[in-house]
Amino acid sequence: MPLNLADIFLVAVLVSAFKLMAYAELELGYGFWSYVLFVFCFIELLTLIDENELWQRQQPQFEPKTLHCGKSAKSQALKQCNVCGQLTSDTHCPRCYAKTHFRKPQANARALAWMVTALVLMIPANLLPIMNTVNLGQNTFATIFSGIVILWQDGSYPVAIIIFAASICIPIIKALALFYLLIETQRCKKVEQASKLYRWLEWMGKWSMIDVFVVIILVSLVQLGTVLTVEPQIGIVFFAVMVLCQMMSVHSFDPRILWDRLNPHE
Amino acid sequence: MSEHAYIESKPKFSVIWFVPIIALCVTIWMLYQHQLNKGHTVFVKMSNADGIIAGKTQVRVRSVKIGQVESLRLQLDQNAVIAKVQIDTMYEPLLTSDAKIWVVKPRIDESGISGMNTLLSGVYLELEPGTSKVKSSLFTLQDEPALIGTDIEGKRYKLKSKHAEVLDVGTGIYFRNFKIGQIESANFNIDNLAMEYGVFIFSPYDQLITNNMIFWVASGVSINLSTEGIDVSTGSLSKLIKGGISVDYPPDQAPSEIAQEQVSFTLHENFSTALEQRFDDYDFYLIEFEQSIRGLRAGAPVEYRGMRIGTVEQAPAQLKRNGQPLYFQQDSTSIPVLIRIEYGRLFERSAIAREYWQQHIEKWIRNGLRASLKSGNMLTGAIYIELDFYPDAPDARVMTSSLYPTLPSVSSGFTALSEQVTKLLNKLNDLPVNKTLDQLDGTLREYRQLAMEMNELIGSFNQSGTTNKVNENLDTIKVTLTQLTSSLRQFEKTLTHYQQDSTMVEQLTDTLEELESLSNTLKPFAKGLNEQPNMIIFNKQTPDDPEPRKK
Known part of the structure; x- marks a missing residue:
């Protein structure tokens, strides 16, 4: 799971810029545009890298035995290494020596546990202030929602929508989607759709981090003493931990379980 | 497999x-x-x-x-x-x-x-x-910030004022021009129509505040007009702008015990009234005057031979009994005046003075102690009450029949003056001027006769020149000398009337002296008349002494 947050950071910089415009005039330097360029190049680079090929180059894939098409690896007593993708029936991967499992261990339980944790943390993350703007000795505490409201009132509708989607909608949708997936592992009705949903969830996970980055950028950038100072508040910690829990939850889930029920007698 | x-x-x-x-x-x-x-x-x-x-x-x-x-x-x-x-x-x-x-x-x-x-x-x-x-x-x-934080140590007292001007919250309280506190609150009490100030004295100066302290409004500027010229003195600048309250021990008094918190003091208009009104140990006495008390005001001094011993409380006294004016119930023509005898004025420790006064007042009145109205200031017409001994006054006692003990009085002032003038005129009438002049006239006539006789004598000397004639003339001279002697004796007798110690000269001197004192007494009146000719017709409006005040 490559956790590439460079693009998220770019969006966070833009959102922070919008927020700062209420207090100061901002001018974007060359560094910003080079960073934009870097992000695009970096994302392109990541898509070009084939992990399997790298492992192949490192050490050719060990062929265990003849494989039967149309049958799941599990039914052929083969386990895929989570690290390098080597198929093996041993307890440890012969190529990278990682411990091997048929499926991610306790996948459903862990996914559920992480998601429940995330749901619990969602309450303080949304209720407690995430940051405090000290403007001439005047404290203004902002929660996630009040930040969105302020942006909306200032007329920054696109930014407000992005933050609303990233910080409020996505965590809720993710939670609902994961519960749906967990049910789907038991029902096995729309497996393909569920698989697509899972891939979407994995991609989606990091976007909720926008607000965390916004706070990080503002806190590090706006330190002008009593005139204008931004302080992080406990809410952002809960929020960040919640996002991480959701990502852990999605990561713990094993989509292969979705397919196991399709033909259990094989 | x-x-x-x-x-x-x-x-x-x-x-x-x-x-x-x-x-x-x-x-x-x-x-x-x-x-x-x-x-x-x-x-x-x-x-x-x-x-x-x-x-x-x-x-x-x-x-x-x-x-x-x-x-x-x-x-x-x-x-x-x-x-x-x-x-x-x-x-x-x-x-x-x-x-x-x-x-x-x-x-x-x-x-x-x-x-x-x-x-x-x-x-x-x-x-x-x-x-x-x-x-x-x-x-x-x-509306206003609290002036004194709760952490500032000190004591709070109350000041009540019926006369003094309204002072702002925050006005300083000065002990010998050093700020030791300030007014914390100012309220007008509707019930007793007095300003009530809450004052705060900072620690450690609260140790200065004793029960006999006097508080007065210190205006920024004081102007003293005396024979040495005009003396203008000012306090500190903030005092000059805002005024202030001065607090001090009364002169000649040692600090008494330290005042408790929330003790109430009286705020006086100025230092002199503060001094006068601090005598809180007093008794009321009533004086009935059979004369006009015009010019006598509440607050006028009561003196004994120039020493102040009290204050006029009410003139005339509003005495009531059963809701009715007391004098309506009595058959009295006199005007009652209520005075305070302030024992603190007699002696620093008023309890001793009170005891002394109450033990001796009966005796003093038997010996002729009487109250009378005296003109304190001819210009303003203000009069005061003077106690003095009049040994020839009719017997009197302290009467306690009224609401207050009553001191006897004698007429004085203008009433007494008119009596004196009448007496003086009577004396003038009684002078034996005519008789003296008649005697003088007779003597002179005798002298003229004598001179004529001498002439005749000299003439006869010249004509005759004889011894007989001389003898005759000598006889005549003898007779004449005898007459002269008697004339001289009479002249001497007349002259003795005019001698220094004679009763007539004494009477004349007295009269002249009385006239002189009368003219002296009338001089300020004439001066006032000169300044304000309508004084006789209209009431003499005497403005109060100018007092510097804050704007």
Whole structure:
């Protein structure tokens, strides 16, 4: 799971810029545009890298035995290494020596546990202030929602929508989607759709981090003493931990379980 | 094709479930903490919410934020604004019922400019916690900031004033031109129509405040007009601008015991009235005058041979019995005047003076102690009451039949003066001027006769020249000399009338002296008449002595 947050950071910089415009005039330097360029190049680079090929180059894939098409690896007593993708029936991967499992261990339980944790943390993350703007000795505490409201009132509708989607909608949708997936592992009705949903969830996970980055950028950038100072508040910690829990939850889930029920007698 | 045997233990309760449990615990704890910190709701009532912004305006104690105004609500029926304020829970003990709360905004006063930082940041509410144990959740916003913080040590006293001008809160209290305190509150008491000031004396100067202290309004400037010229003295600049209250020990008195907190003092108009009115140990006496008391005012001095011993309380005295004026019930033509005999004026320790006075007053009156009205100032027509001994006065005693003991009086002043003038004229009438002149005339006539006889004698000497004639003439001379001798004796007798010690000369001298004193007494009156010719027709309006006052 490559956790590439460079693009998220770019969006966070833009959102922070919008927020700062209420207090100061901002001018974007060359560094910003080079960073934009870097992000695009970096994302392109990541898509070009084939992990399997790298492992192949490192050490050719060990062929265990003849494989039967149309049958799941599990039914052929083969386990895929989570690290390098080597198929093996041993307890440890012969190529990278990682411990091997048929499926991610306790996948459903862990996914559920992480998601429940995330749901619990969602309450303080949304209720407690995430940051405090000290403007001439005047404290203004902002929660996630009040930040969105302020942006909306200032007329920054696109930014407000992005933050609303990233910080409020996505965590809720993710939670609902994961519960749906967990049910789907038991029902096995729309497996393909569920698989697509899972891939979407994995991609989606990091976007909720926008607000965390916004706070990080503002806190590090706006330190002008009593005139204008931004302080992080406990809410952002809960929020960040919640996002991480959701990502852990999605990561713990094993989509292969979705397919196991399709033909259990094989 | 052998397959491996997999032994999969049934997954027990997974360790992973500790994660949500921990998260739940942390969340609950954080939310509880947050709710706890969110605070205590109190309400602040204010007449208007000028500059106060809901959700922004802070409540501070010593510039440390303890809460924030959550919302503002207009209360139509009370014409007030109610602000809902969230106070942090940890600061809840500060919300005592005697806490003061006011708006901090830019202010300019004599102490300088304050609250400038609020120009940019907006106003905030400053709360000053009190010392009360009782908690309150409704406060009223004060207009002015509290002047004295609760942490400043000192004592609070009360000052009551019926006469003095209104002084502002914050006016300093000076002990010999050194500021030792200030006015903390000023209220007008409707019940007794007096200003009531709350004053605060800073520690350690509260040790100075004793029970015999006198307080008076010190104006900034004092002008003293004397024979040596005009003497203008001013206090400090702030005193000059705002005035102040001076406090001091009475002259010639040692400090008594230190005053307790909240003791009430009287605030006097100026130093002289302060000195006069500090004699709080006194008795009322009534004096009935059978003459006009015009010019006698309340506050006029009562003196014994020039020494002040009391004050006129009421002139005329409004005596009532059973709701009716007392003098309507009596068959009296006299005018009652109520006076105070202030024992403190007799002696520093008034209890001793009181005892002495009360033991001796009967005896003094038997010996002729009488009250009379004396003109204190011919120019203003102000008169005072003088006690003196009149040994020839008719017998009297202290009468206690009225509401107050009554001292006997004798007529004086203009009444006495007119009596004296009448007496003087009578004396003038009685003088034996005619008789003296007749005698003088007779003597002169005798001298003329004598001279003629001498002429005749000399003539006869010239004509005859004989001894007989001489003898005859000598006889005549003898007779003449005898006559001369008798004439001279008579002349001598006449002259003795005019001698230094004679009763007539004495009477004349007395008369002249009386005339002179009369003219002296009338001189200021004539001067006044000169200045204000309508004085006789109109009432002499005498303005009070000019007193420097604060604008």
